């Protein structure tokens with residue numbers, strides 16, 4: 503029997519009318535609540551738990567760092583964990599001679615990236631550039647700057663009067679809009695020209711769409727065409743790898759699938775595996791140096807930037823990923839997961855598309871395969887399927903609004919990268935049962 507903590511305590515949560523089990527501990531891909539019920543952590547929440555639960559190596563590294571020096575202010579000191587992590591990440595990040603700035607969440611690194619882009623442009627003598635062009639149906643975070651470059655109407659509407667709404671262009675979404683990468687990059691170019699290239703600092707996008715669209719992979723000509731447009735107009739390219747970075751899609755970085763070098767890359771969720779709230783902004787040494795020479799300092803910071811315990815957690819996470827070859831596991835088992843989902847659900851009359859890369863897959867539901875009409879938002883289909891899977895002991899991720907910002911249901915699967923094939927089989931079986939319960943077998 504599941505024991506649910508009812509919402510009468512002194513905590514409040516984002517989803518308010520929902521009682522949640524109290525988790526006692528986690529181990530590998532599993533979580534156990536206080537009644538002993540087991541949950542497969544099939545998406546690590548919002549794609550966070552890359553190396554699994556209960557990794558004593560990470561806990562030990564964090565404890566050792568906390569004992570040595572739990573906190574030092576980054577304006578005044580450095581520490582070995584921060585320096586070593588940066589040296590090791592420099593070998594992995596697809597930016598020439600990168601430099602790293604550490605913060606505590608995805609929203610924070612996005613805020614950091616857009617402010618860094620602005621300051622790079624100022625330092626280059628391009629002070630009129632303060633627009634960050636972005637994409638509709640995207641998500642970059644909940645703070646007002648990050649929300650200003652996000653494209654999720656439901657999250658933005660209450661705060662529209664409080665934020666700067668940046669120009670949005672259409673994202674790649676082959677299932678619903680047939681457009682080549684060149685055409686979509688053409689929309690970006692039109693937007694830059696409409697505002698005036700001398701006003702645009704950067705373009706920000708997720709290399710593979712995350713939670714808003716649910717694992718949409720762009721056409722192969724998209725990223726090279728976007729890079730060309732950005733170069734043509736002196737616009738910096740920011741790759742938001744908060745969700746798809748750190749091996750999630752079968753390469754270290756989503757952008758690696760197209761061999762593109764962004765000017766700025768940010769990541770967070772999987773960086774410290776969920777053991778510490780952590781993320782980084784990476785930029786070219788040459789751009790950081792331009793700021794140093796022309797502006798003196800970067801006008802940004804934060805009390806907990808470059809946190810030593812976060813750096814120790816990220817370093818230990820990185821070492822596990824390398825030792826256990828988890829990026830390779832993500833690539834190999836990702837292909838199998840895609841095939842399993844396609845076999846189990848692809849033919850269901852209410853499944854519009856199964857899509858993804860590596861160990862990040864989305865299943866989009868429609869009323870009818872031919873019309874691709876989404877279910878009305880009021881049906882709360884994704885939540886319904888999510889709830890049914892959850893009750894059966896599988897926690898996946900869900901999202902609503904992919905079709906038009908409001909309607910459109912996606913379930914996302916993204917287990918820890920340590921998952922095995924046998925465990926994937928069990929996950930897909932439970933998810934299929936939940937879909938059948940919500941929508942019928944469709945036979």
Ligand SMILES: Cc1ncc(COP(=O)(O)O)c(C=O)c1O
Nearest residue numbers: 607608609641642643712744745
């Ligand atoms: C691509 C992307 N960027 C930024 C964020 C914001 O991250 P956080 O929730 O850690 O602030 C998210 C979170 O889902 C994300 O998926």
